[in-house]
Amino acid sequence: MPLLQTPLDALRRRRARRSPFPGLGLTLGVSVTFVTLIVLLPLAGLGWQLSQLGISDYLFVMSDERTLAALRVTIGAAALATVFNGVFGLLLAWVLVRYRFVGRSALDALVDLPFALPTSVAGIALVALYSKDGWIGSLLAPLDIQIAYSWWGIVVAMVFTSVPFAVRAIQPLIEELDPLEEAAARTLGASDWQTFRSIVLPKLSPGILTGTGLSFVRSLGEFGAVIFIAGNIPYETEIASLLIMIRLDEFDYPAAAAIAGTMLALSLVLLVLINIAQTRLYRRLEGGQ
Amino acid sequence: MKAKHLLIALAVLFALVVIVLPVAVIFQRAFAEGFAVWLAAVSEPETRSAIVLTVVTALIVVPVNIVFGLCAAWAIARFKFPGRRALLVVIELPFAISPIVAGLCFLLVYGAYGPVGGALQPYGIQLMFNLAGIVLVSLFVTCPFVVREVLPVLSVSGEDEERAALTLGASGWQMFRLVTVPNITWALVYGAILATARAIGEFGAVSVVSGAIRGQTMTLPLQIELLYNDYNTTGAFAAATVLALLALVTLVLRGLIALTHPVRGAAQ
Numbered sequence: 221m222p223l224l225q226t227p228l229d230a231l232r233r234r235r236a237r238r239s240p241f242p243g244l245g246l247t248l249g250v251s252v253t254f255v256t257l258i259v260l261l262p263l264a265g266l267g268w269q270l271s272q273l274g275i276s277d278y279l280f281v282m283s284d285e286r287t288l289a290a291l292r293v294t295i296g297a298a299a300l301a302t303v304f305n306g307v308f309g310l311l312l313a314w315v316l317v318r319y320r321f322v323g324r325s326a327l328d329a330l331v332d333l334p335f336a337l338p339t340s341v342a343g344i345a346l347v348a349l350y351s352k353d354g355w356i357g358s359l360l361a362p363l364d365i366q367i368a369y370s371w372w373g374i375v376v377a378m379v380f381t382s383v384p385f386a387v388r389a390i391q392p393l394i395e396e397l398d399p400l401e402e403a404a405a406r407t408l409g410a411s412d413w414q415t416f417r418s419i420v421l422p423k424l425s426p427g428i429l430t431g432t433g434l435s436f437v438r439s440l441g442e443f444g445a446v447i448f449i450a451g452n453i454p455y456e457t458e459i460a461s462l463l464i465m466i467r468l469d470e471f472d473y474p475a476a477a478a479i480a481g482t483m484l485a486l487s488l489v490l491l492v493l494i495n496i497a498q499t500r501l502y503r504r505l506e507g508g509q
Numbered sequence: 510m511k512a513k514h515l516l517i518a519l520a521v522l523f524a525l526v527v528i529v530l531p532v533a534v535i536f537q538r539a540f541a542e543g544f545a546v547w548l549a550a551v552s553e554p555e556t557r558s559a560i561v562l563t564v565v566t567a568l569i570v571v572p573v574n575i576v577f578g579l580c581a582a583w584a585i586a587r588f589k590f591p592g593r594r595a596l597l598v599v600i601e602l603p604f605a606i607s608p609i610v611a612g613l614c615f616l617l618v619y620g621a622y623g624p625v626g627g628a629l630q631p632y633g634i635q636l637m638f639n640l641a642g643i644v645l646v647s648l649f650v651t652c653p654f655v656v657r658e659v660l661p662v663l664s665v666s667g668e669d670e671e672r673a674a675l676t677l678g679a680s681g682w683q684m685f686r687l688v689t690v691p692n693i694t695w696a697l698v699y700g701a702i703l704a705t706a707r708a709i710g711e712f713g714a715v716s717v718v719s720g721a722i723r724g725q726t727m728t729l730p731l732q733i734e735l736l737y738n739d740y741n742t743t744g745a746f747a748a749a750t751v752l753a754l755l756a757l758v759t760l761v762l763r764g765l766i767a768l769t770h771p772v773r774g775a776a777q
Binding site for chain 2: 308339
């Protein structure tokens with residue numbers, strides 16, 4: 221036994237004892253090289269650019285009226301799209317799991333379509349649909365409702381690109397529900413709504429939380445689908461991702477990095493919070509049983 | 510059951526308006542002036558070269574992603590090492606990072622003013638605003654796909670058979686080819702299909718690093734934007750039908766694999 225044991229020695233001995241399989245060096249080497257070059261280094265680049273910036277420059281970029289407006293537009297639209305997706309994601313998931321009807325499996329497959337469709341394709345399709353002479357836009361025009369080239373267009377694009385998150389996060393939890401509990405509640409005199417609220421909804425809450433959370437994060441960063449339909453008017457319908465792109469085209473890398481770093485931090489913090497909240501919800505549900 | 514029918518009707522209506530109509534309108538617009546016009550639009554030289562670039566990108570990105578995915582899944586499933594969880598988190602990170610932010614990150618490191626790009630410049634190597642840049646960001650956005658499909662299957666299956674193969678004197682490579690790969694084939698195919706779809710369709714991240722040189726560094730999703738902004742709507746929608754068809758094919762393949770090989774359901 222050597223006097224000084226390095227972590228590597230410990231690793232070698234543990235490996236020799238535990239795993240009879242070959243290839244750790246090769247596979248781990250490839251993996252670590254890959255994630256370093258493709259994931260970590262680029263992220264470090266953003267961090268490095270931000271550290272060059274300094275607090276005061278950062279605050280200068282972020283307190284700019286146009287930046288603030290872009291953040292407001294993006295977060296507001298993402299929030300509304302998420303609420304919409306929460307409600308309809310729950311509805312779709314419920315119908316897909318609980319009812320048998322003609323075309324159910326087709327409907328189930330269709331839910332993934334927004335994930336499969338490239339965002340620029342979705343973008344021009346949504347404009348074609350919601351502009352004044354489009355199938356939906358022409359119906360809304362007489363009512364004086366304009367969706368394409370307005371803030372509402374951004375919401376529509378975000379709903380499209382992120383709705384699968386909500387459905388797919390809620391679906392498995394509905395499958396796990398015990399219909400007997402609902403039947404029991406009804407036997408005891410609860411109405412449909414009461415049963416849903418006090419028996420079903422609490423058990424679905426972790427899925428609803430994850431689904432809406434992922435939907436929100438995706439909406440915050442959505443670019444391709446949004447820029448075609450948004451109109452992209454500064455202060456009104458300009459999303460944060462587009463503003464980053466504009467700053468890049470002006471070679472204003474510090475400003476681009478400041479906005480990008482803020483958006484990235486926001487997404488990561490949200491994802492961590494969702495994770496923590498989800499663990500707590502599950503624990504509470506299990507404790508209640 | 511009134512509630513049941515009402516809910517089904519609502520869900521179907523919602524899916525039609527939100528999901529089906531956008532896809533239907535693509536085909537309606539693309540073929541509005543007839544098949545001949547569509548054919549002329551997709552075989553237009555710039556669009557054709559965009560299709561070629563997109564295919565080339567996918568042909569480089571997907572095999573690299575498969576090799577990486579297999580390596581990472583093997584290391585994580587079969588060994589315990591410090592930083593194992595951290596590696597998993599890092600692999601999943603690209604899902605949490607928006608396309609434009611991702612593109613910017615690559616520009617900051619691999620661009621001419623970045624540390625790596627700057628160091629390579631004296632040797633005449635340029636990594637951004639060309640095929641290399643498009644490939645690099647595509648590797649980023651597709652990073653998790655193969656690993657997250659293969660890993661769950663690999664962790665629950667094959668360990669005993671592999672041990673047996675090794676005991677009987679198989680080399681590591683023989684064991685991998687004859688025992689491991691057959692166990693994970695469908696998860697691997699599934700992940701590769703998802704990675705292909707993403708590599709072909711990525712827009713935001715690619716648009717940051719492509720340089721947008723007409724006929725040279727425009728992938729198909731970028732070409733759609735270009736045509737659209739040129740008021741060549743028919744051309745844009747014709748190009749879009751190619752990608753929409755690929756998306757539909759992806760969905761059908763996914764459905765078929767999920768149906769015939771439900772074991773990969775463990776990945777979800």
